[in-house]
Amino acid sequence: MKPDERITKPGEQVRKPVEQATTLAGWIRPNRMDRIQPAVIAVIGDLVRAVPGTISLGQGMVRYPPPPQAIEAVRAALDRPSTHAYDDGTGLPSPRAAIARKLKTDNAIDVEEGGRIMVTAGANMAFMHAVFAATEPGDDIVLPLPFYFNHEMAVQMAGCRAVCVPTDAHYQLRLDALLDSLTLRTRAIVTISPNNPSGAVLSKESLREVNRICAERGLYHISDEPYEYFTYGPARHVSPGSFPGAAAHTISLFSLSKAYGMAGWRVGYMVYPDHLAAAMIKSQDTILICPAIASQIAATAALAVGRAYCGPHVRELESVRDIVVGRLSELGDLVTVPAAEGAFYCLLKVETDIPPLVLAERLIREHKVAVIPGTTFGMTDGCYLRVAFGALDRDTVAEGIGRLVDGLGTICG
Numbered sequence: 001m002k003p004d005e006r007i008t009k010p011g012e013q014v015r016k017p018v019e020q021a022t023t024l025a026g027w028i029r030p031n032r033m034d035r036i037q038p039a040v041i042a043v044i045g046d047l048v049r050a051v052p053g054t055i056s057l058g059q060g061m062v063r064y065p066p067p068p069q070a071i072e073a074v075r076a077a078l079d080r081p082s083t084h085a086y087d088d089g090t091g092l093p094s095p096r097a098a099i100a101r102k103l104k105t106d107n108a109i110d111v112e113e114g115g116r117i118m119v120t121a122g123a124n125m126a127f128m129h130a131v132f133a134a135t136e137p138g139d140d141i142v143l144p145l146p147f148y149f150n151h152e153m154a155v156q157m158a159g160c161r162a163v164c165v166p167t168d169a170h171y172q173l174r175l176d177a178l179l180d181s182l183t184l185r186t187r188a189i190v191t192i193s194p195n196n197p198s199g200a201v202l203s204k205e206s207l208r209e210v211n212r213i214c215a216e217r218g219l220y221h222i223s224d225e226p227y228e229y230f231t232y233g234p235a236r237h238v239s240p241g242s243f244p245g246a247a248a249h250t251i252s253l254f255s256l257s258k259a260y261g262m263a264g265w266r267v268g269y270m271v272y273p274d275h276l277a278a279a280m281i282k283s284q285d286t287i288l289i290c291p292a293i294a295s296q297i298a299a300t301a302a303l304a305v306g307r308a309y310c311g312p313h314v315r316e317l318e319s320v321r322d323i324v325v326g327r328l329s330e331l332g333d334l335v336t337v338p339a340a341e342g343a344f345y346c347l348l349k350v351e352t353d354i355p356p357l358v359l360a361e362r363l364i365r366e367h368k369v370a371v372i373p374g375t376t377f378g379m380t381d382g383c384y385l386r387v388a389f390g391a392l393d394r395d396t397v398a399e400g401i402g403r404l405v406d407g408l409g410t411i412c413g
Helices: 040-050 068-077 093-107 122-134 149-157 175-181 204-217 274-287 293-305 311-334 356-367 394-412
Strands: 115-120 140-144 161-165 186-192 220-224 250-255 268-273 345-350 383-388
Touching (some): 068 293, 093 115, 093 268, 093 293, 122 250, 122 268, 122 274, 140 175, 149 161, 175 204, 311 345, 356 394
Parallel strands (some): 140 186
Antiparallel strands (some): 115 268
8 A cells, every 4th residue: 555545435535645635825715814904013013113213102002010019929929830830711719809809999890799700811812702702603793983903803703793883073982873783683882991092981871871772682791991090180980890780791801901011911801791601711711721820920919009000100191191182283183183081092083185004104114103094993984093102201202293293294284
């Protein structure tokens, strides 16, 4: 018998060796990922690296480090064998207990009232779990505009359809438009407050109404809240999971990446209804097995420090935001910049016919400043740009915004 032959049963097809089976072109065929937008942070990052000296106002991070207590807790745990092993898929008891206390104190969410906690590798993974657990392929998920680009990507990867719904001129929810978007295929409505990419803080009244609509229609309210502590002036964050009766249909997503400067640790958490528990653990076990033990140890120590850790940084960011908005106002009618009451972003509309990605590329190549095109966030009815001001010190942000103002004035003025 030749090496690539084998005995087969009647009617059984013989598998040919790979080198004989097909050409390379035969392996490269369309698939679901082709229909999903590119990972824009990577695209802009490649452009930035090609133009040394570029100031990036692109990626959304904070510039401050984790609390020292978090670092010390991990150092102390490195010699323990359990730090390097698998553990409970929903998370260690200590961070889940710390999270429960935090939720009750800061969010008015009592997890004993029909909700469960899972530690995840950031809020992005929590959103992916929520979509897998709550939907069937072909379902609709409502995303108010502007959406967070990874949300739309996750919805499409799960075989669902993202239904984009316009908001008002200040990026506040339009409840009439939300109601008009609902069909028999709708499974969830997503809200993000404070919002990435606009910085809008959604009103308590509008969030309560979305939660009521979801309860009446048998839908899930997926509430994404990584920027919960980042509010300015009179704006205040509200967790929809705190509303009476919300536990049965509300999925709340949180992250330590921003508030505690722990983006690289990839640790977040979610609260979900009891009846989704089996589905959630299936998704977690398949994608992650369990959250990184070292990250959970760091998270427990960070949560013990609490909200007070990021308070001074938020106040500093508010002053940086004022610099950003003040400089952009110099462009007059060329740009529209709705008030950014939270997070560390501005989403500005530029009065130009230049496509947003083309404009973003020119700003990098000609003026050495990077921003994110608004089409990434579903804003296709004009030229929108997201400016992020959290990852750099005040002077560097001021220099970058100066370049942006000069660049927009030169290119579009």
